[in-house]
Amino acid sequence: MADRRRINGPPGGTSAPVYTKYLAKDPKELPERPTRVRPNNALRKLFLKTGVTPSASGSAYLELEASKNPKSTTPGLASLSTSGLKLTCTVHGPRPLPKSAPFSPHIILTTHVKYAPFATRKRKGYLRDSSERDLGVHLETALRGVIIGDRWPKSGVEVIITILEGEEDQWWGDDIGGSNTSAADWGMMSVLSGCITVASAAIADAGIDCVDVVAGGVAAVVKDSGSEGISSTPVLVLDPVPSEHKEIVAACVVGYLPARDEITDLWVKGDIGHENQTESATRTSSYEQLADNAVQAALGAHRVLVAALKETADVKLGRL
Structure with missing residues (x-):
């Protein structure tokens, strides 16, 4: 039976119309694609703060700066090269499970x-x-x-993450110009990396015992077009922004525990096994090298995570 008292939105995603004089129909007249100005092994600036939601047991907020095209001269929407990443996380629990739930010797994570x-x-x-x-x-x-x-039998904890601003899968000019019709969900890789980091900070803020704080990192093998439109040799980059690269060959996300030197989650997307023939290109594009670079990106996020937790501990202990 349909609910006639409320108007529900569409169940799937929809694209809102954009009206601006800077969006030309001709792909040649579109603004230039943003370029990566950071070194390949450099990460974007990361902001992390805990305790943003007082009603929750633990909470955290994470934000990555939005990189803009330094060559862009068009104002308004056309000057935005990509969106940044803004995540908020709340942790509720640990709290007892309902009496009707079966006995569990360990905590139930949701x-x-x-x-x-x-x-x-x-x-x-x-x-x-x-x-x-x-x-x-x-x-x-x-x-x-x-x-x-094991310290919370028959208990449950809920980790809820709301993505306020997500990473785009491609440059918006490709979507308008029709030059990239088969773009994969590359933005999800950066989103997952941020979700792991912000969830770890919120769990620590809730006072839940952990073996270590886990940090997320992402690395990718990308190709950029040269001056004549020819794809260059694939290179490895840390913390990739999909809109800054013409093509992303493969990407890897890891959840890394530095103190124990363990990987709790590994997600690889793409195929780089048979594209390159030279020895140097094969070395650069190996999956082992891709995972190692993702770990290096996680170590950079871990330093920010530890600093944010130390600042929170100082505030709670009255040192600041």
Whole structure:
């Protein structure tokens, strides 16, 4: 029976119309694609703060700066090269399970990841789609190996992440010009990396015992077009922004525990096994090298995570 008292939005994603004189129909007249100005081994600036939601047991907020095209001279929407990343996480629990629930000798972890309707250029629906469920599964896998669950029998904890601003899968000019019709969900890789880091900070803020704080890192093998439109040799970059590269060959996300030197979650997307023939290119594009660079990116996020937790501890102890 249909509910006639409320007007529900569309169940799937929708693209909102954009009206601006700077969006030309001719692909040749579009603004230039943004370029990566950071070194290949450099990360974007990361902001992390805990205790942003007082009503929750633990909470955290993470933000990555948005990189803009230094060559762009067009104002308004056309000057934005990419969106940054803004995540908020709340942790509820540990709290007892219902009496009707079966006995569990360890804590029951539940993760929920949801895009805000305004988080991406394509508006998300009010129901979780397959990409959001995949993010929740990967996040649960990354956190399950961190929490010491035996200390809370027959208890449950919920980790809820809301993506206020998500990473785009491609440059918006490709979508308008039609030059990239088969773009994969490359933005999910950076989103998952941020979800792991912000969830670890929120769990620590909730006072849940863990073996270590887990940090997320992402690396990718990318190709950029030269002056004549010819694809260059694939290179490895840390913390990639999909809109800054013409083509992303493969990407890897890890959840890394520095103190124990363990990987709790590994997600690799792409195929780099048979594209290059030279020895140097094969070395650069190996999956082992890709995972090692993702670990290096996780170490950079771990330093910010530890600094944020130390600042929170000082505030709670009255040292600041």
